[in-house]
Amino acid sequence: xxxxxxxxxxxxxxxxxxxxxxxxxxxxxxxxxxxxxxxxxxxxxxxxxxxxxxxxxxxxxxxxxxxxxxxxxxxxxxxxxxxxxxxxxxxxxxxxxxxxxxxxxxxxxxxxxxxxxxxxxxxxxxxxxxxxxxxxxxxxxxxxxxxxxxxxxxxxxxxxxxxxxxxxxxxxxxxxxxxxxxxxxxxxxxxxxxxxxxxxxxxxxxxxxxxxxxxxxxxxxxxxxxxxxxxxxxxxxxxxxxxxxxxxx
Amino acid sequence: xxxxxxxxxxxxxxxxxxxxxxxxxxxxxxxxxxxxxxxxxxxxxxxxxxxxxxxxxxxxxxxxxxxxxxxxxxxxxxxxxxxxxxxxxxxxxxxxxxxxxxxxxxxxxxxxxxxxxxxxxxxxxxxxxxxxxxxxxxxxxxxxxxxxxxxxxxxxxxxxxxxxxxxxxxxxxxxxxxxxxxxxxxxxxxxxxxxxxxxxxxxxxxxxxxxxxxxxxxxxxxxxxxxxxxxxxxxxxxxxxxxxxxxxxxxxxxxxxxxxxxxxxxxxxxxxxxxxxxxxxxxxxxxxxxxxxxxxxxxxxxxxxxxxxxxxxxxxxxxxxx
Numbered sequence: 151x152x153x154x155x156x157x158x159x160x161x162x163x164x165x166x167x168x169x170x171x172x173x174x175x176x177x178x179x180x181x182x183x184x185x186x187x188x189x190x191x192x193x194x195x196x197x198x199x200x201x202x203x204x205x206x207x208x209x210x211x212x213x214x215x216x217x218x219x220x221x222x223x224x225x226x227x228x229x230x231x232x233x234x235x236x237x238x239x240x241x242x243x244x245x246x247x248x249x250x251x252x253x254x255x256x257x258x259x260x261x262x263x264x265x266x267x268x269x270x271x272x273x274x275x276x277x278x279x280x281x282x283x284x285x286x287x288x289x290x291x292x293x294x295x296x297x298x299x300x301x302x303x304x305x306x307x308x309x310x311x312x313x314x315x316x317x318x319x320x321x322x323x324x325x326x327x328x329x330x331x332x333x334x335x336x337x338x339x340x341x342x343x344x345x346x347x348x349x350x351x352x353x354x355x356x357x358x359x360x361x362x363x364x365x366x367x368x369x370x371x372x373x374x375x376x377x378x379x380x381x382x383x384x385x386x387x388x389x390x391x392x393x394x395x396x397x398x399x
Numbered sequence: 400x401x402x403x404x405x406x407x408x409x410x411x412x413x414x415x416x417x418x419x420x421x422x423x424x425x426x427x428x429x430x431x432x433x434x435x436x437x438x439x440x441x442x443x444x445x446x447x448x449x450x451x452x453x454x455x456x457x458x459x460x461x462x463x464x465x466x467x468x469x470x471x472x473x474x475x476x477x478x479x480x481x482x483x484x485x486x487x488x489x490x491x492x493x494x495x496x497x498x499x500x501x502x503x504x505x506x507x508x509x510x511x512x513x514x515x516x517x518x519x520x521x522x523x524x525x526x527x528x529x530x531x532x533x534x535x536x537x538x539x540x541x542x543x544x545x546x547x548x549x550x551x552x553x554x555x556x557x558x559x560x561x562x563x564x565x566x567x568x569x570x571x572x573x574x575x576x577x578x579x580x581x582x583x584x585x586x587x588x589x590x591x592x593x594x595x596x597x598x599x600x601x602x603x604x605x606x607x608x609x610x611x612x613x614x615x616x617x618x619x620x621x622x623x624x625x626x627x628x629x630x631x632x633x634x635x636x637x638x639x640x641x642x643x644x645x646x647x648x649x650x651x652x653x654x655x656x657x658x659x660x661x662x663x664x665x666x667x668x669x670x671x672x673x674x675x676x677x678x679x680x681x682x683x684x685x686x687x688x689x690x691x692x693x694x695x696x697x698x699x700x701x702x703x704x705x706x707x708x709x710x711x712x713x714x715x716x717x718x719x720x721x
Contacts, residue, residue: 284403304409340411363422363428369412
């Protein structure tokens with residue numbers, strides 16, 4: 151997505167002009183609508199699946215069906231058109247929609263199983279299921295909002311890291327990303343000194359400092375850009391930045 | 400395929416996303432000291448001067464520039480207040496990640512509430528309180544309200560120096576001063592005026608905030624008087640019983656109606672100083688007998704000397720050989 155890399159200049163790294171995903175899903179152009187939905191699904195499908203598994207304690211197969219059905223309904227019933235950013239965050243709205251879907255599941259025994267003539271989204275449920283095993287046991291005890299918020303942060307940060315990885319690779323800065331991965335993501339990475347990182351990467355310590363700072367700056371920029379697309383108003387953007395990045399604005 | 404991020408990895412990434420981008424500056428990041436309402440405060444090394452300073456940087460997202468305006472306002476306000484009780488600003492600018500910052504003296508010491516735990520004597524605590532009043536009165540004299548005075552915003556250094564910190568909610572009172580700051584910052588006065596209560600938020604700390612500030616009304620220096628009264632209350636809470644005159648000072652400083660409070664910080668400080676010196680305080684009118692007794696106690700040395708002299712003269716007269 152080349153337009154994503156153009157956000158911000160030397161003095162303006164806070165994206166302010168990108169359309170929000172909500173606006174784009176209401177676009178008159180089908181292609182634009184589809185791209186927006188793809189973006190929304192890529193950020194939200196794992197949180198939705200894990201939320202159904204952990205909070206609603208649904209079995210693997212049932213959670214897969216419900217996740218597929220949720221996104222299908224989102225499109226077919228134009229659920230995003232009913233979203234009012236002045237009343238709730240998009241994240242909360244989607245979670246409440248998931249709750250509604252699951253709660254109605256029993257009485258909707260006649261619910262049509264997705265499949266056959268219906269296109270299933272290519273979602274990697276095996277990976278998501280594997281990630282559930284990595285979560286601490288206490289994760290299931292979180293209140294619904296916290297659980298969904300945490301999984302959304304995990305999904306968004308994961309997407310941002312993938313984008314950072316590909317941008318770094320494209321710009322010949324793979325080492326920048328590797329340093330971030332080693333120092334900020336790997337368990338025990340913070341126990342390494344910059345001198346350790348310099349020896350590991352074969353560059354000078356000052357370069358480690360600069361490369362790591364660059365990767366962190368780019369990560370922040372990408373997270374904010376993604377967050378911008380996932381929110382419908384400035385106020386929601388602020389609140390989400392507070393929730394996801396732990397900063398108060 | 401996106402990799403799985405553990406909860407601790409997410410926390411580290413959050414921290415990484417918040418760290419300032421210092422490449423190309425004279426500063427090198429050491430660690431994070433704390434997080435305020437508007438931004439983070441980091442310990443950085445000033446490589447040009449080979450010293451550590453504190454750097455306040457706005458938090459990551461500032462879509463409409465409100466946070467930027469507030470941080471610059473804060474830096475410029477503090478820079479105007481050159482006083483030993485106010486932490487000095489060294490530098491301000493814009494990082495290449497687009498975030499504004501300013502650096503200030505790195506204060507080594509304890510927060511007031513930690514420090515007073517090691518200062519049992521009420522008189523010593525009141526002397527610290529008077530130093531706080533000095534700094535706030537100085538700010539008021541320059542048209543600046545603090546609006547968030549509380550024990551955690553006061554640092555006491557190892558040599559007893561008292562510093563009033565965190566002027567993030569401070570406000571220039573004088574219209575003239577406000578417009579001059581906003582013009583030099585390249586900001587419209589309207590924008591600057593709105594920043595303090597952006598998004599309808601009431602700014603301040605419950606328990607230390609004047610009632611009119613809690614209600615979101617406009618405030619003047621008497622709001623800071625109220626907050627100082629609350630600090631005085633916290634400093635003297637352990638005194639038992641609280642001397643009546645001191646209780647009266649606290650009560651007047653924290654009057655519900657601002658018209659009933661001390662009208663200036665100097666008035667409040669004067670009463671506290673009088674209390675320390677054993678002099679009458681304006682908040683606690685005394686009867687004639689009490690005033691006489693206080694005068695006697697205060698001048699007991701002279702009175703005893705005079706009495707001794709009179710007795711000696713009387714004895715000399717009585718026993719004088721006839």
